[in-house]
Amino acid sequence: MTFPFSQYYNKLGDEFSPVLTLGRNPSLQTGKARLIWSQPEEYDFLSAEVNATIVSDSTDDSISGIGARTVSITYLSEDYFQHTEVVSMNGTTPVNLPFSIFRVNDVTVVTAGSRLTNDGEITVSDGGAVICAVIDPNMGTTFQSVYTIPADFKEGILTSAYLDVRTMGNPNAEVECFLYTRTAGGAVIAQFPAAMTRDAPQWDIVGITGSSIPSRTDIFWTGESFVQSANVVSGFGLLLVK
Numbered sequence: 001m002t003f004p005f006s007q008y009y010n011k012l013g014d015e016f017s018p019v020l021t022l023g024r025n026p027s028l029q030t031g032k033a034r035l036i037w038s039q040p041e042e043y044d045f046l047s048a049e050v051n052a053t054i055v056s057d058s059t060d061d062s063i064s065g066i067g068a069r070t071v072s073i074t075y076l077s078e079d080y081f082q083h084t085e086v087v088s089m090n091g092t093t094p095v096n097l098p099f100s101i102f103r104v105n106d107v108t109v110v111t112a113g114s115r116l117t118n119d120g121e122i123t124v125s126d127g128g129a130v131i132c133a134v135i136d137p138n139m140g141t142t143f144q145s146v147y148t149i150p151a152d153f154k155e156g157i158l159t160s161a162y163l164d165v166r167t168m169g170n171p172n173a174e175v176e177c178f179l180y181t182r183t184a185g186g187a188v189i190a191q192f193p194a195a196m197t198r199d200a201p202q203w204d205i206v207g208i209t210g211s212s213i214p215s216r217t218d219i220f221w222t223g224e225s226f227v228q229s230a231n232v233v234s235g236f237g238l239l240l241v242k
Helices: none
Strands: 002-004 016-028 050-056 068-076 082-088 095-101 103-112 122-125 131-135 146-148 155-166 174-183 188-196 200-203 212-214 217-226 230-241
Touching: 016 146, 016 155, 016 217, 050 068, 068 095, 068 122, 068 131, 082 095, 103 122, 103 131, 103 146, 155 174, 155 217, 174 230, 212 217, 217 230
Parallel strands: none
Antiparallel strands: 002 016, 016 230, 050 095, 050 122, 068 082, 068 103, 122 131, 146 217, 155 200, 155 212, 155 230, 174 188, 174 217
């Protein structure tokens, strides 16, 4: 989920654009660190632009259906510049997107039928195994803790970081999470490690807020659960600066 607040509250002027990104994994698995999103698979960052498709697992998500009819896709091309396009759904039949994608920052339902939102799981992928974004059933927008700072901006100021871990009351459970950044062509850098053994959220995590994240940088939360699965919600706020 990404909220481009400046579309609705633009007193900051044209030089700034605040963004809030939220992700959720209701059953973070043991054994390997993964992006905080709803899918059990690892998240793969594309190494080049691809011709992508969008599809639902429900026939009701179609231009004449009771679910999602059109969705907006905010994506980056390989030069890291940001674009937003609105496309029509066609149920369980994949729709070939009329543009190539390199990163996907947000997918949101724009118009819907009587259900008022999407009925099924909507997936943007390379047409094969690489999933770029997912809208879970009835959610209306993506919930995945990943964002790429577009080339339209020179930097992003990290204004907040959020982590909420629910270990189902097991005192022996442990969840380890990291907020990572990776510049274009660069190495992955851990900005903040967090090991949690109890059900307790952390807001505005000390030590990283206020950090300057360069343009063309991926920023994302990952998590790994030990002993048993856990419910994890994570996010961060950015002030994009032109």
